[in-house]
Amino acid sequence: MSSKKPVVIYGVTGYTGRLVAEYLREYHVPFIAAGRDGKRVKEVMDKVPGIESADYEIAEVEHTTEALTKLFKGAKVVCNMVGPFMKYGPEAVEASLAAGCHYTDTNGEQNWMMHAEETWGEKFAARGLLLSPGIAQMYTTGEIAANICLETPGLDTLDILVLWKGFPTYASTQTIFSILTADFFHLEQNKYVQWSPFAKAEVQVPGQHAVAMALPWGGTAHPVWFKNDPRVANCKAMGGVFERSVMEGVVQITTVVEEQIKKMPKAQQEKALSDMAASLQAGMPPRENPRVNSTVDSVHASGPLGRVHCVIHGNCNYKQTGLLQAYAAYHLLQTPPRRAGFASGCQAFGHRELLGVLQSFGLSGKPIVSSYT
Numbered sequence: 001m002s003s004k005k006p007v008v009i010y011g012v013t014g015y016t017g018r019l020v021a022e023y024l025r026e027y028h029v030p031f032i033a034a035g036r037d038g039k040r041v042k043e044v045m046d047k048v049p050g051i052e053s054a055d056y057e058i059a060e061v062e063h064t065t066e067a068l069t070k071l072f073k074g075a076k077v078v079c080n081m082v083g084p085f086m087k088y089g090p091e092a093v094e095a096s097l098a099a100g101c102h103y104t105d106t107n108g109e110q111n112w113m114m115h116a117e118e119t120w121g122e123k124f125a126a127r128g129l130l131l132s133p134g135i136a137q138m139y140t141t142g143e144i145a146a147n148i149c150l151e152t153p154g155l156d157t158l159d160i161l162v163l164w165k166g167f168p169t170y171a172s173t174q175t176i177f178s179i180l181t182a183d184f185f186h187l188e189q190n191k192y193v194q195w196s197p198f199a200k201a202e203v204q205v206p207g208q209h210a211v212a213m214a215l216p217w218g219g220t221a222h223p224v225w226f227k228n229d230p231r232v233a234n235c236k237a238m239g240g241v242f243e244r245s246v247m248e249g250v251v252q253i254t255t256v257v258e259e260q261i262k263k264m265p266k267a268q269q270e271k272a273l274s275d276m277a278a279s280l281q282a283g284m285p286p287r288e289n290p291r292v293n294s295t296v297d298s299v300h301a302s303g304p305l306g307r308v309h310c311v312i313h314g315n316c317n318y319k320q321t322g323l324l325q326a327y328a329a330y331h332l333l334q335t336p337p338r339r340a341g342f343a344s345g346c347q348a349f350g351h352r353e354l355l356g357v358l359q360s361f362g363l364s365g366k367p368i369v370s371s372y373t
């Protein structure tokens with residue numbers, strides 16, 4: 001039997017990676033804690049709560065396909081936390097494929113999802129491996145709510161809202177900015193239709209009287225996941241964070257992107273956006289607190305046979321993400337995914353199963369479902 005630990009957390013030093021480590025410990029799954037700087041990996045791992053009882057080892061690895069392939073060989077699952085994924089993802093996906101590992105990441109970028117499906121979907125499917133970019137609160141929790149609605153037949157239109165309270169991390173801020181130069185889409189009659197870069201809405205938030213501002217947030221994952229789902233013809237998702245000043249900042253930056261940055265050469269665009277993002281978030285937000293950091297995932301599904309509304313009130317966006325990643329690995333070590341190749345969390349593991357995982361760790365409440373059918 002191989003002595004290799006079966007799961008690799010790549011980017012373990014980040015805010016999310018260390019949470020994956022915490023939850024893998026709770027699932028008793030041995031893992032390799034990997035990052036570009038071994039000393040920093042050790043410093044971070046030493047502070048992970050409860051880590052003294054985890055079965056793990058530390059690895060320093062260069063961010064190249066060759067070095068990552070060597071590290072991944074013999075493992076079964078890669079949990080990649082090094083984003084923005086459109087920028088840093090390809091090496092880790094190529095290496096997972098070369099090493100014969102299932103690949104998951106925490107992406108919320110629609111352009112990365114489309115790229116991953118097109119470039120590697122069939123190759124992973126041919127080897128019976130899962131390629132699941134985007135097992136994370138944004139947007140797996142909303143996908144669970146959508147699938148609860150779709151348990152009622154005859155509903156073909158999804159109107160999705162995803163909001164969370166808290167401040168994005170360094171890489172999340174980089175990601176939010178990096179997707180502003182991309183085209184992004186919703187689904188209309190099974191076809192991608194491009195959003196205006198200036199689209200925004202005041203939305204009614206379930207469970208409160210005040211409205212909030214929501215943006216298409218790069219299109220979200222939902223249109224991609226539901227594109228080839230015969231139950232769904234139309235899918236629009238909006239979201240962001242509750243903090244209005246952050247949302248207003250993104251709207252202002254969208255104008256700068258459209259009027260100035262998109263006119264620059266590609267390499268300069270990336271640097272200008274990355275510098276702007278770094279000026280807003282260079283540090284590490286505090287550890288999440290369930291009494292402060294709430295999440296809301298709300299889905300209105302409608303169609304010829306009626307309407308269903310499902311709301312999932314939860315907490316701690318990053319903890320949900322860390323837990324979902326750890327559970328995905330735990331599941332894949334025991335049994336294959338329900339769908340190999342490119343698949344969402346719900347397509348790979350089942351929406352009721354993932355809801356149970358979030359509920360059992362206190363990260364989501366019972367879904368509130370109302371219907372008229």
Ligand SMILES: NC(=O)c1ccc[n+]([C@@H]2O[C@H](COP(=O)([O-])OP(=O)(O)OC[C@H]3O[C@@H](n4cnc5c(N)ncnc54)[C@H](OP(=O)(O)O)[C@@H]3O)[C@@H](O)[C@H]2O)c1
Nearest residue numbers: 011013014015016082083106108136137138169170171172
């Ligand atoms: N969709 C969701 O709900 C959701 C939730 C959580 C996270 N995310 C996404 O997950 C990603 C990570 O988030 P985070 O909160 O963990 O961010 P973070 O705290 O900034 O951590 C980023 C990680 O990436 C590593 N990294 C950065 N550049 C690298 C490079 N060039 N080579 C190798 N490693 C590099 C960092 O290593 P060093 O420590 O060495 O710098 C660190 O481990 C982001 O893209 C974020 O948007 C999404």
